[in-house]
Amino acid sequence: MGAPPVLRAENTTVVRDGVPILDDVTLTVRPGEHWALLGSNGAGKTTLLGLLGAQTHPTRGRVEVLGRRLGRVDLRELRTLIGHVSPRHPLRSALAVRDVVLTGATNSVERPPRWRPTPAQEERADRLTDTLGLGDRRAARWPTLSQGERGRALIARALMPEPRLLLLDEPATGLDLPGREQLLDALDALGAEHPSLATVTVTHHLEELPSGTTHALLLRGGRVLARGPVGDVLTGELVGACFGLPLALERHGGRWSVRTARGTTGVRPGPPPSPVPRPGTPPPRPGSG
Known part of the structure; x- marks a missing residue:
């Protein structure tokens, strides 16, 4: 079936x-x-x-x-x-790409205070940024990203919870x-x-x-x-x-x-x-x- x-x-x-x-x-x-x-x-x-x-x-x-x-x-x-990607993502902070992706693990826009990702979550975030072609942009800040880079970062973020x-x-x-x-x-x-x-x-x-x-x-x-x-x-x-x-x-x-x-x-x-x-x-x- x-x-x-x-x-x-x-x-x-x-x-x-x-x-x-x-x-x-x-x-x-x-x-x-x-x-x-x-x-x-x-x-x-x-x-x-x-x-x-x-x-x-x-x-x-x-x-x-x-x-x-x-x-x-x-x-x-x-x-x-559910992974949900919208170009109107309401992020206002100058987070790095890696941190944006990690917020997918907490289903939040910003990283929660005092929250620390596990080694497995960090490894997954790095793997997803590589898959989405952002491996060399992990440390780049959100305001410096092109629209295309932002879109790919948001897809990686949406995939964090598998x-x-x-x-x-x-x-x-x-x-x-x-x-x-x-x-x-x-x-x-x-x-x-x-x-x-x-x-x-x-x-x-x-x-x-x-x-x-x-x-x-x-x-x-x-x-x-x-x-x-x-x-x-x-x-x-x-x-x-x-x-x-x-x-x-x-x-x-x-x-x-x-x-x-x-x-x-x-x-x-x-x-x-x-x-x-x-x-x-x-x-x-x-x-x-």
């Missing part, structure tokens, strides 16, 4: 002020899978990532994270088992081209070194997806437009419908490029498309819509 899912959301809905932000979303992520979560602003990506990261509860439906059902578990405890799940919230935000490529190379190396690690990456841009991406979910208007293996989901037709633009997609060496398909009339902005049908749901009868 294989390993149990790392994430499972079933018919999940989130309502705020009477408005559905997410509507009947279903998703299963298994160990070793690397998911892309794509959609326009307001599609519900941040809300869904909040559920997957044990930040919030659904209004309706069921969400299980690392085998624990939301609503029946302490969210604070569960969050310590999580089975890594959530990446627009990790390439603010990066120039060399910084983005260094980050994506590091993510691909990470997947090769930790084959059971599952990841979910939120982005607006297909060019920012690592070549190791295995699956994708497209959201529009809070509903699932498509989900599944990247070869089935990341097509010009589906991604164009997701963003309301006629698009042409190409893939080379595992990486995507996108351009507007000028002169194409097959995709037009409009109301959110029908969601992916639930398993076992019969197709609608002609004229029933």
Whole structure:
């Protein structure tokens, strides 16, 4: 039967002020899978990532994270088992890279007073900085780092507690081209070194997806437009419908490029498309819509 899912959301809905932000979303992520979560602003990506990261509860439906059902578990405890990377990390001190990474062991922004890492934690921090290409920058202070170096340091920090799940919230935000490529190379190396690690990456841009991406979910208007293996989901037709633009997609060496398909009339902005049908749901009868 294989390993149990790392994430499972079933018919999940989130309502705020009477408005559905997410509507009947279903998703299963298994160990070793690397998911892309794509959609326009307001599609519900941040809300869904909040559920997957044990930040919030659904209004309706069921969400299980690392085998624990939301609503029946302490969210604070569960969050310590999840690696979460955001470019908006609120660090204000001039910590060295090594100290930033070590804060992942305490799930804190700063190093706690009087806390001392164990030799095993120090060894792991050094190994992770090497894996993320920061071995020669361990002593560099946070204010002196480039955006790309900060992003890689935060990934190393998120991996300190050896999580089975890594959530990446627009990790390439603010990066120039060399910084983005260094980050994506590091993510691909990470997947090769930790084959059971599952990841979910939120982005607006297909060019920012690592070549190791295995699956994708497209959201529009809070509903699932498509989900599944990247070869089935990341097509010009589906991604164009997701963003309301006629698009042409190409893939080379595992990486995507996108351009507007000028002169194409097959995709037009409009109301959110029908969601992916639930398993076992019969197709609608002609004229029933």
